[in-house]
Amino acid sequence: MNTGSDETGDVATAGDGAENERALGSRAPQFIKARRALHVSWQVGVFVVGLAVVVAGVIMLPLPGPGWLVIFGGMAIWATEFVWAQLVLRWTKRKVTEATQRALDPKVRRRNIILTSVGLVIVAVLVGVYLWKFGLVMPWSIRE
16 A cells, blocks of 8 residues: 555655645654654554544534544544545545635625525415414324
8 A cells, every 4th residue: 555655755745836834745753754663653543543533523413512523633633644544634634714705705695694594484384374373282282
């Protein structure tokens, strides 16, 4: 498995021209990168720990807990060593930033406020019609 981090001194780059992003490649200490067996052991350890965190996050998706946050935490652990995980995290950060910018756009915010207001008016009218027609009596009988 070629992770792009086996050679010492060589750093793979994303080629996207972003100057503020860190270079891709292993972030293992230099004394670990200098020894092949130790570096492979380090990569296996990072992969196993990251996999455990990602699996815990996947388990938390249907159960109570911060599932997506834990999954991204596991991806961040993998990104300390594997180029593919660094690229996935960069793509995810870019998409989240784009979605945030779209959500903060004044036109989109105005549209969302209008749609929410219209929805609340519709719900209020429906509740008013129900109360006018039936009063506060529930349509089912609890005392049986």
